[in-house]
Amino acid sequence: MxxxxxxxxxxxxxxFQQMGHEPRRCSIILGLGSHDLSVADASVDLYEQGLAPVLVFTGATSPTTRERMPRGEADHYRERALERGVPARDIYVEPLARNTGQNITFSRQLMEEAGIEVSSALLVTKPYEERRAYATARKQWPEVEFVSASAPVxxxxxxxxxxxxxxxxxxxxxxxxxxxxxxxxxxxxxxxxxxxxxxxxxxxxxxxxxxxxxxxxxxxxxx
Structure with missing residues (x-):
């Protein structure tokens, strides 16, 4: 009890973890992998509102997600986005990150390799990790302006x-x-x-x- x-x-x-940011149009929507598919859904919701032209999903597996998402967090997020009608061409997957710092740095590398210029990003996380993710992103990708977002729950x-x-x-x-x-x-x-x-x-x-x-x-x- x-x-x-x-x-x-x-x-x-x-x-406290809620940043209270107002979603706005950004270069990308960056969904951080986890055990929670609502992060993928929140990312797709923002995409459907026209707030970014592409989705980036990042995450391998962890002890929490190994059984729930055996193909990797980012791949399961991608599948969810495809089910909801997002074109495959607008989804980028970073499948190797195993912590929040790697979520940011590996996604940064992916965007550089894809030739996508990123000046701002909607950073989508679980509701109780907005502030933590924001603080990490500001450190690991300082030239980008981050706007925090999560499912409204x-x-x-x-x-x-x-x-x-x-x-x-x-x-x-x-x-x-x-x-x-x-x-x-x-x-x-x-x-x-x-x-x-x-x-x-x-x-x-x-x-x-x-x-x-x-x-x-x-x-x-x-x-």
Missing amino acids: ISTQIWEDAQLLWD SLERYVESIGDARLVLDMLVGSLQRLLVYPEQGHMIRMEVPSDVVAAYDRLREAGFTSRLIVTGDTTTPA
Whole structure:
């Protein structure tokens, strides 16, 4: 049973991760691979609104996605986009990235190889990873202007769609930890984290939502 306090703390982290950007037309739509196909759907929604001429999906597999997406996250996203009617010519796939930093750097290389000039990108992620992804992208591709986006959904509805509250709360805690420790390791820009958000994060850690935490001494393998 998850207590009211835990849900309140989770909501604080959820709200903080939202960047609040207004979607606008960009050079590309960049969908970051994950266990959640709603990222692909949100990317297609933006494409259908005419906000970019191409979709870029990036991601290999992880322990979380290996069984759900055996062909790789980016390939499963591509299949979803094709099912929804996006022309194959407008979809680019980067199938090797295994962390957020690689999502950005490998996609950058893909666009350079394709001869596509990128000055701005709609960065599509899970709702609770907007800020983390934005901070990473700003560090790894600094000349591009990033606009954060995700599926418009509440924490409660998101948990219902995933069907695993503990997984979502673990992911929330892991995303916040990376915002705190990765700037010092050079993986992302520093973004101020309010004290009440840090306090909520600490309480969630103490409550045992720790499966997505990294060993803070590891400076070589961002995830």
